[in-house]
Amino acid sequence: MNTRQLSERTADLVVIGSGIAGLSAAVEAAEAGLSVQVLEAAETVGGASAMSGAACFLVDTPLQREQGIDDNVELALADWKLMGGPTADLEWARRYVTDSARDVYQWCADLGIQWNALDQPEGNTVPRWHLPVGWGRRIIDVVQARAEELGVAIRTGVTVNELLHSAGRITGVRTSTAGHEEILDASAVAVCTGGFIGNIDQVLKHAPQLRELPRVLAGGSPTAIGLGHDLLAACDAQFTHLDHLWVYPYGTPDPTDPSGARGLGIRFRGVSTEIWLNTEGRRFHNEFLRGGYSGTKALLSQPGSTAWMVFAASEAQHVMLIDNEYYGTPAGPHPSAMEHFWANSKHVRTGDDPVALARAAGLPTHAVIQALDDFNAAVRSGAAKDPLTGRPLAGLEEVNGKLVAIQLFPMAQKNLGGVRTGLECEVLDSSGEPIKGLYAAGEVAGMAGGHLNGQAALEGTMFGPCIYSGRIAGRAVARRAR
Incomplete structure (x- = not known):
């Protein structure tokens, strides 16, 4: 140079x-x-x-x-x-x-x-x-x-x-x-x-507690790779609590990182009613509490530290993907990019009914049917809260018809x-x-x-x-x- x-x-x-x-x-x-x-x-x-x-x-x-x-x-x-x-x-x-x-x-x-x-x-x-x-x-x-x-x-x-x-x-x-x-x-x-x-290498270096998990995604900005930390370290700057990371429970791999080598993930917004099913096909958490505190603790306690977010296919048009502006901005999603996501994500499954969805996601059919039936019955009952998880039910709809499931993984989001x-x-x-x-x-x-x-x-x-x-x-x- x-x-x-x-x-x-x-x-x-x-x-x-x-x-x-x-x-x-x-x-x-x-x-x-x-x-x-x-x-x-x-x-x-x-x-x-x-x-x-x-x-x-x-x-x-x-x-x-x-x-x-x-x-x-x-x-x-x-x-x-x-x-x-x-x-x-x-x-x-x-x-x-x-x-x-x-x-x-x-x-x-x-x-x-x-x-x-x-x-x-x-x-x-x-x-x-x-x-x-x-x-x-x-x-x-x-x-x-x-x-x-x-x-x-x-x-x-x-x-x-x-x-x-x-x-x-x-x-x-x-x-x-x-x-x-x-x-x-x-x-x-x-x-x-x-x-x-x-x-993701820096995430796992500074937060060794995450190395024990089967899979962790890197959220936030793809440009947040620690360059400033390196500049400051060269000046003898003092760092503290670098192992303190804010990890969300609702990340999924970003298909624009096809090899997965960078471990990039994206988050979701826009779905009004979804349920989370673990690999046993069972609900395990109040899905309203989807932040990095109890939501992440609940996900990490499940087999494989993963789950499936299940919702009615009619809601797919409202999904917003966060952490990569390729997919959209606050003005709304980019249709062609969203089509790319639905077509190329290896962690999306669909089914015309609970049986088909369970088979596509590799989940126990009986458990999936039971989870959906119990949730929908709670919504129909007019109860204030879900008897299983305590989730507030006001404004929620039944999850039925053609279904979509997106696999969730823990995703590091903030330092x-x-x-x-x-x-x-x-x-x-x-x-x-x-x-x-x-x-x-x-x-x-x-x-x-x-x-x-x-x-x-x-x-x-x-x-x-x-x-x-x-x-x-x-x-x-x-x-x-x-």
Whole structure:
């Protein structure tokens, strides 16, 4: 490669990664008058954030108050502590919970993002899971537009190979673009590269507890392969709780990874009524609790740590596949890509009736018939809850007619641990001292600080904290520049 020093490549702040943490940091610094460049290794902006539903755990918001929901910091923090356990960083959690309505909800609203739905996932005392219109893609587009309006240069297809340092501080980055190396001088660098979840080798390296499972998929962004972790490790950065991963129970192999060598998986949305059957053809869990806490525990306790999600074929048209925008965006699925999935997935089975489906999936016929009959009878009865699992039945329909089954596997989705930082997102070295000029935010820093959530996460405590820590990093760089 040819190395060249370019004066026009000097910046006050270089942000590595164009996900929501990186763009939020860029906007904060640029609003303070700093020159900012965002470097993205992929050819498109957004990373895992663009593929996310972008639901956020937010406390005491206008939407909650409009719906008569009484929420407060202490209630939210108690839920956070109970879910995350002893490794949750409650100092960072308190800061986030206290500031979330202002620094995430209102900040997004001021940029034109509409929050239109509330829900109460497992572990929350009250509804505080806020879903934005347009999901992560809409937020990325809006924040990117604001960054570019402020003069931020966003460059794609740029790989950062090294963080440069001199006299005890970071001085810039060494990059490669289209076969040429460049040195970009910078007063500060913010690493916002996401996690290593898209790299199944890294997943299994850092989380040895998953090696015992028959199969684990890599979710999140295919570009989240740990490049930022490698850059930080070369600077003697300190990491913590890298074995803390958020694993979902409803992943299936992505047919666009035909060899399976990368272990890529995708998630589902859009099915209103489904039942989960283990390899014995029996239901084993309240399917409403499909998150990474009890849902994953239930799946891992089944034979082979796998199951089949069964639903009426009439619902197939509503299926949304998440973690690969090839299949669709919040505006809806891409028909040709969905046809590719249904035609090429080795983990989809169909049947005109329960007997045919059971044979296609290799499940005991009698058990499948019994499971469907019992569930449908519960729905017809008008009961409030499923007598077998306690699942709420309101709004559900019977699962009958032509049927579809998709095989489920555990899928690593988020890093809950990462590089350790101080309260202004300054990266700490192996002795616990700040590395001058170096910051980290978002998933590479365990959402914030290194291990914000602990060993488990309330749903929505990832995207929101990535916005929050990105903004803190950008403000900190601006304050120190002044």
